[in-house]
Amino acid sequence: MSTIIVSDLKSFAAKCVWQINDVQKNLDSILESTVKETFTVNEWTALWNQSQVNKEVQNLMSKYLIEVTELSKSSLQLINEDAVIREANKTKAIDKMKIEEDLKLSLKGLARKSLVRPFNLMDFYKDLDDKWFDNMISGATASQETPIAVKDRDGNDLQIKITNAVIEYMIANRFMILKVGKDTFKQFLLLCSDGQDLVALKLIYSNMDTTALINQYKENAVKLAEIYKQDQDTKAFWLQMATTLGGKLISLALGSII
């Protein structure tokens, strides 16, 4: 249903070509006495008909109403269009931030996995083309049946299988890997597979701005303290277990002697 926006009414009244005192007066009194910001056409008509104006003025107001309604319609349309555009831009910005954040976290996660189990994915994309990602995944999957021969840093031959965890990671993060660009991702994997985990980590962190880096640094300090506390709690738990067990053994031994 069409609505009449009070601010539009006011602006229309100010520009009104027929400055009839009665109209202006009644219009002002209606607008002043209401706290509403919008009216439906029917509400507005009913309100206006109750006011003390003669027939001639009411006819003029009919014209006025039609124009105001049209004005409101176009205003509303503009407002709605603007809101849609703004909402889309906002979502786009949030998506971008989320993707970048997820990417950093995922790459960090992959770096950690790689530290535990070094692998060499570079053999899968000697011939990089548009389907480089699919080739990489199929190559990684095939490696579970037929291990791939690679050389480690010292030139020794190795037979490797790409673990399910890494393949799952790559599939789950396909979009983000493509987004970061194959060159960066290739460089990252190359560093991981070559055992240069510190340089790989640096590659991830070097994209962050300085304040975000410092925040990460402070967060790490907090995490370290939490791990230490957890470590202490575990040790205390184990000490208590050992004391209980020891006590029971001693009492059993004493019982058998007696």
Add this chain to the structure above:
Amino acid sequence: MQLKTCHLVIVLLVLAGCTSRTKEIIKEQYIITDIICDRIDSTDKQPTKEDLQGFIIGTRDTFDTLKKKGRSINISVYAKSVALSDRVNNKEDISMDELRQFVKMTRDAYKLILEEDKK
């Protein structure tokens, strides 16, 4: 008895997990410090005074925990981090040169810890 063995295994696994995670965090701290050092020397993304003050607090907290864990740390860096963080908390002024020097000292200290971990 089986329950006790189960507990023992869980405890050992948790302890192993803690050790590995600690090493990873030290690596990350080293990398971040290294990047901050690079940025101090370059004209791009130079850290602000507030950034470096945050760095001091983070360093003190990290070294506090490492010290409690009984890790051998560079005592002069630790002492400096304590002194500087007290000055930050008291809102005293610290010159950029002093801050720069501290970041570089911290990087070297992390490097030593990482080298010790490799042995």
